[in-house]
Amino acid sequence: MPELPEVEVVCLGLAPQVIERQIQKVEWSNKKLRLPVPRANLKQWVEGAQIKKIFRRAKYILLRLDNNAHLIIHLGMTGKLFLVKSSAPRLKHNHLRLFLDTTLEIRFNDTRRFGSIQVVTPQESWQDLFKDLGPEPFGDDFSISYLQKCALNRVQPVKNFLMDSRTVVGIGNIYASEILFCAGVLPSTPSKNLSKVKWKKIVKNSRQVLQKAINAGGTTISDFARSNGESGYFQLDLQVYGRGGKPCQKCSTPITRTVMAGRATYFCPSCQS
DNA sequence: CGAGCAACCTGCATGC
DNA sequence: TGCATGCAGGTTGCTC
Numbered sequence: 589m590p591e592l593p594e595v596e597v598v599c600l601g602l603a604p605q606v607i608e609r610q611i612q613k614v615e616w617s618n619k620k621l622r623l624p625v626p627r628a629n630l631k632q633w634v635e636g637a638q639i640k641k642i643f644r645r646a647k648y649i650l651l652r653l654d655n656n657a658h659l660i661i662h663l664g665m666t667g668k669l670f671l672v673k674s675s676a677p678r679l680k681h682n683h684l685r686l687f688l689d690t691t692l693e694i695r696f697n698d699t700r701r702f703g704s705i706q707v708v709t710p711q712e713s714w715q716d717l718f719k720d721l722g723p724e725p726f727g728d729d730f731s732i733s734y735l736q737k738c739a740l741n742r743v744q745p746v747k748n749f750l751m752d753s754r755t756v757v758g759i760g761n762i763y764a765s766e767i768l769f770c771a772g773v774l775p776s777t778p779s780k781n782l783s784k785v786k787w788k789k790i791v792k793n794s795r796q797v798l799q800k801a802i803n804a805g806g807t808t809i810s811d812f813a814r815s816n817g818e819s820g821y822f823q824l825d826l827q828v829y830g831r832g833g834k835p836c837q838k839c840s841t842p843i844t845r846t847v848m849a850g851r852a853t854y855f856c857p858s859c860q861s
Numbered sequence: 862c863g864a865g866c867a868a869c870c871t872g873c874a875t876g877c
Numbered sequence: 878t879g880c881a882t883g884c885a886g887g888t889t890g891c892t893c
Binding site for chain 2: 701850
């Protein structure tokens with residue numbers, strides 16, 4: 589479900605509603621997520637703490653608490669993090685409930701359970717958890733020269749290269765196809781073969797596509813929901829993803845669907861080379 | 862080391 | 878209607 593734009597939209601939506609509020613009570617499910625639910629640390633560090641900041645690194649959502657602990661949530665494929673009245677119907681697949689007061693709660697719901705919940709204690713640093721992650725696409729580190737260096741001698745197709753969080757974070761299966769379409773680059777191109785001009789287009793279009801998606805409130809294919817439960821609208825702007833066989837919006841050539849590294853991949857054989 | 866792929870889960874659409 | 882199959886936005890750990 590969520591790539592960088594969707595995670596960013598959740599953070600932006602939640603922030604004004606939850607900053608400075610106290611988490612009075614924490615409840616969790618006993619279901620196994622991708623990582624074990626840190627029950628003891630939730631009780632010790634999250635319950636009773638006040639939320640000071642909510643922000644994103646890669647596709648992780650971080651809540652900084654007033655005791656300097658961090659609650660870190662990853663949405664996996666189907667995770668949702670949203671604000672809801674505590675009286676709202678009890679959904680299947682709720683895994684975490686943060687009660688802000690007697691009437692309002694932040695809820696983490698994740699059908700497929702590929703998501704995760706982590707607590708970083710005040711003695712630990714959350715940056716350590718993410719030491720193997722590459723740069724943010726909007727950061728200065730994500731540059732043409734950086735990509736050229738990473739791509740040296742790499743035969744890996746550029747689509748898989750861009751989806752590797754060690755290269756750059758936040759770009760998942762939908763936006764990888766979208767970015768490469770906008771950049772006019774075939775997804776199967778071996779990374780080492782790309783020219784400086786192509787890398788420049790990839791950097792520019794990565795930022796442009798992701799920013800447009802954030803502005804549109806993210807992409808809702810089947811189940812992405814914003815923090816207020818509404819869907820995003822970027823799916824209306826998708827140029828190639830999910831459009832196999834349909835005409836390219838630029839040149840009318842049918843969009844090709846292939847599978848790369850086990851993931852559906854879409855491109856226009858005429859606009860991309 | 863790099864690259865590909867199965868595995869982790871549930872639910873939905875499709876086809877027989 | 879029922880059952881089998883394939884597919885889905887992420888990440889990781891195993892294989893070659």
